[in-house]
Amino acid sequence: MEDWNHNSAYFPLVLRSTPSGCRDVLDVGCGDGRLARSLAGPGRQVLGLDPSADMIGLARARGAGVPGLKFRQGAFLSQPFTPESFDLVSFVASLHHMDQRAGLLRAAELLRPGGRLVVVGLAATRSPMEWIVSGLCLPVVRLNNLRPSYAMAPGMPVKSADLSWREVRSLARRVLPGVRYRHRLYYRYSLVWTKPASADRSVSFRSVS
Secondary structure, eight states: OOOBOTTGGGHHHHHHHOOTTOOEEEEETOTTSHHHHHHOOTTOEEEEEESOHHHHHHHHHHHTTOTTEEEEESOGGGOOOOTTOEEEEEEESOGGGSOHHHHHHHHHHHEEEEEEEEEEEEOBOOSHHHHHHHHHHHHHHHHHTTOTTBOOOTTOOOOOOOSBHHHHHHHHHHHSTTOEEEEETTTEEEEEEEOOTTOOTTSOGGGOO
């Protein structure tokens, strides 16, 4: 039985959101590589990226022999990827480990027209309404934490979120027009955005304010 945790609960969302004909995938903050392994398939190249040497070592060991699957240690924002080189870019509990605006802009730049960005992220609870929503979700969270399979990968880096739910939603809507935002269980949110197929190549996503 595979381990279950608040992150793996949303792996199916990423898999369902993978665009048709997807050939090149980047999983940012891949951890032990489980999602990257699930995304691998015939005719597809998947790159799992993580700044943690320990996580990359674990991912490589568990993903050994999977065709088209590679792992690289490094920080997302410092990687010299070619623009429009991926059909899917995913972040699961990793966007808040970097400058989030810069991360979203860079991901948009790396997607081919028609490509998809999927983020499952964490946000900070600050407003009274956010505390109420989090409180209402608490019984479900605690119940699922009792699963025998509940576990996190050993050595997984942990960081508290700095932006609130409202701030994340506002940022995403400014940077990625048309993005779908949802507040989800397990103190997570999701962003799903498809890069317009007719994107104006003269417009740089880095110019978005």
